[in-house]
Amino acid sequence: MTTTNVMMSSAPTGSTGQEETRPDFASASRTIRFGVAFRLLIAFAAITAFAALTSAIALYTFGKYGDGFNRIASSSLPALVAASDLAQRSQALAANAPNLAVADGHFARRAISEALQNQMQAITDAGKQIMTLAPSTEGLDSLTRNETLLNDNIQKLDGLVAEKLEADRVAANFMLRLRTLSVRVRTADSDLLSKLVGEQNAQSQTDALSAWTAAADEAIVILLSTASADTKIRLNRLRAEFTEAANRAQAARVQFEPLLAGAINPLEEALAQYGHGSPNVFDVRTAQLTSTSAVRGALLDTKDASAQFVGSAEHVFADVQKDARVQSEYFRERISE
Numbered sequence: 001m002t003t004t005n006v007m008m009s010s011a012p013t014g015s016t017g018q019e020e021t022r023p024d025f026a027s028a029s030r031t032i033r034f035g036v037a038f039r040l041l042i043a044f045a046a047i048t049a050f051a052a053l054t055s056a057i058a059l060y061t062f063g064k065y066g067d068g069f070n071r072i073a074s075s076s077l078p079a080l081v082a083a084s085d086l087a088q089r090s091q092a093l094a095a096n097a098p099n100l101a102v103a104d105g106h107f108a109r110r111a112i113s114e115a116l117q118n119q120m121q122a123i124t125d126a127g128k129q130i131m132t133l134a135p136s137t138e139g140l141d142s143l144t145r146n147e148t149l150l151n152d153n154i155q156k157l158d159g160l161v162a163e164k165l166e167a168d169r170v171a172a173n174f175m176l177r178l179r180t181l182s183v184r185v186r187t188a189d190s191d192l193l194s195k196l197v198g199e200q201n202a203q204s205q206t207d208a209l210s211a212w213t214a215a216a217d218e219a220i221v222i223l224l225s226t227a228s229a230d231t232k233i234r235l236n237r238l239r240a241e242f243t244e245a246a247n248r249a250q251a252a253r254v255q256f257e258p259l260l261a262g263a264i265n266p267l268e269e270a271l272a273q274y275g276h277g278s279p280n281v282f283d284v285r286t287a288q289l290t291s292t293s294a295v296r297g298a299l300l301d302t303k304d305a306s307a308q309f310v311g312s313a314e315h316v317f318a319d320v321q322k323d324a325r326v327q328s329e330y331f332r333e334r335i336s337e
Contacts, residue, residue, distance in 0.1 A: 079133035083317040086126040090313035093119045093150075094306035100157055101299045106165055113158045120151055123313075130316060134323065139315040146309040153305045157298040164291035171284045174274065175227055178281070181270055182220045189213040192263055201257065208255035212264065215249035216271060223274055226285040235289075239282050242275050 097116060103109035127147065131140055192209055196202045222242045229235045249271070253264060274281050 079130055079137070079320050079323075080317075082126050082129040082133065083137075083313075083320040086123060086130065087310075087313045087317040089119060089123050089126065090306075090310045093123065094303075094310050097150075097154060097157070097302050097306055098299060100154070100161055101295050103161060103165070106162065109158070109161055109165060113154075116154055120147075120154070123147065130320065134320055137316055137323070138319045139312055143309075143312040143316050146305065146312045150302070150305040150309045153298065153302040157295065157302050160291060160294045160298050164288070164295050167284060167287040167291050170279070171227065171281075171288050174281050174284055175224060177270075178220055178223050178274060181267065181274070182217065185213060185216050185220070185267055188263060188267060192260060195259070199259075204255065205257060205260055208252050209260060209264075212249050212252035212256075215245050215252060216267065219245035219249060219271055219275065223281045226281050229285060230289070232286065232289065235282055235285055242282075246271065246275060 093116065096112075096119065100109065100112045100116065103112055124147065127140075127143060130137060189209060193206060196205050196209070199205070219242055222238055222245060226235060226238055229238055249268070253261065253268060256264060
């Protein structure tokens, strides 16, 4: 009886020990699993944070690259194109400006002048574009000054060429009228000689008419010679020679009877007008020489202004090109890092 009770009482004790051992093992397993999961979670969180940080850095870097490339594409390259266009147009303008001085008429002068003004406007537009795209470019102030100087010189040259062409037109008209007068003098001499045949004092009148015709012809030749006179000294000498010939013609005319005097008067007046009137051949030729000299001086000034402007345009182009190269090199190095 006692033994049975002891066995029965000992059985629960052993069962209680097993139950106490099993919960401790499960708790340890759960702790291990939780530790691994936590470490994995921390690892995943770290990887995610690293990826996010890397992405943020990449986006920031690419944003900077994008800004740089946008600056190159929207500013540097257009400025470089405009500067290149400016340099080319300035060279073309410098080459075409002298054509204005050799224009052979007002129509040609106006055509050349308009073409030059169109070129100047295109140059002005290119310069304004560079100032907008690359305002810090060196030489822009010098470019503006030289552009204004060149434009003023072209305008001055255009005005002087217009004056020269007008002087040339008047001189050419005088030369044409002098040739016509020469024909009239010869025709009058022939007609009057035929009328003098059989007239009283025919011989003396014929001699006087021949003397007047010779002096008038010489005076006309002197007036025509002014076209080749290239100095004022030569013109003054021709003027003196004309005065001598005109005086001889006047001395012969004094001997004319009314018949000859009436026929010769219109020719005498025309000759006096061409030699001593206002304007006269000598004054017109002087104006030609003066305008030609002025055009030559203005042309030299225009060439100098053109050279300065071309130099300024090339300097601006070189500076814009240098800036574009520096920016390209900078971003190329950043990309290669």
